[in-house]
Amino acid sequence: MKITKNAMNQNTITMLGQIALALILGGLIGWQREIRGKSAGPRTHALVTAGSTLFTILSMVAFGPNTSQVAAGVVTGIGFLGAGTILHKEDRVVGLTTAAGLWIAAAIGMAIGLKFYLFSTITAILVVFLLMFDDRRLRADANRAKRE
Numbered sequence: 001m002k003i004t005k006n007a008m009n010q011n012t013i014t015m016l017g018q019i020a021l022a023l024i025l026g027g028l029i030g031w032q033r034e035i036r037g038k039s040a041g042p043r044t045h046a047l048v049t050a051g052s053t054l055f056t057i058l059s060m061v062a063f064g065p066n067t068s069q070v071a072a073g074v075v076t077g078i079g080f081l082g083a084g085t086i087l088h089k090e091d092r093v094v095g096l097t098t099a100a101g102l103w104i105a106a107a108i109g110m111a112i113g114l115k116f117y118l119f120s121t122i123t124a125i126l127v128v129f130l131l132m133f134d135d136r137r138l139r140a141d142a143n144r145a146k147r148e
Contacts (some may be wrong), residue, residue, distance in 0.1 A: 021028045022053035025124040049109035056113025078106040
């Protein structure tokens with residue numbers, strides 16, 4: 001099959017649009033984390049989302065039907081990145097939500113790479129809404145109830 005110059009340009013425009021959407025949605029999640037004072041902000045989340053989008057696009061273009069190995073590699077890599085954000089401080093663990101945020105950002109990026117635009121956008125919005133809830137009060141109430 002011969003690829004025409006017009007088809008190449010159309011594919012390039014589509015892929016660049018996918019990367020742009022990934023940067024926006026990842027940045028949105030990271031923006032919410034930054035206003036909460038967390039370490040992984042808009043740039044980190046946007047890079048994770050765009051990177052997983054690009055890996056997904058490249059796996060489909062370069063490897064055809066055998067894209068599962070690249071997807072598995074993205075998931076493994078994000079696992080290591082997320083593990084680096086989790087710390088044990090005194091009697092508590094911090095960074096779990098940041099690690100989970102990076103994990104879902106990668107998943108959203110993969111969905112964008114597979115052209116699930118509406119699904120990935122709604123997921124990103126739901127993630128931002130979920131992260132807006134402050135569960136510290138709930139945990140404090142639960143700890144207080146345990147002591148009583």
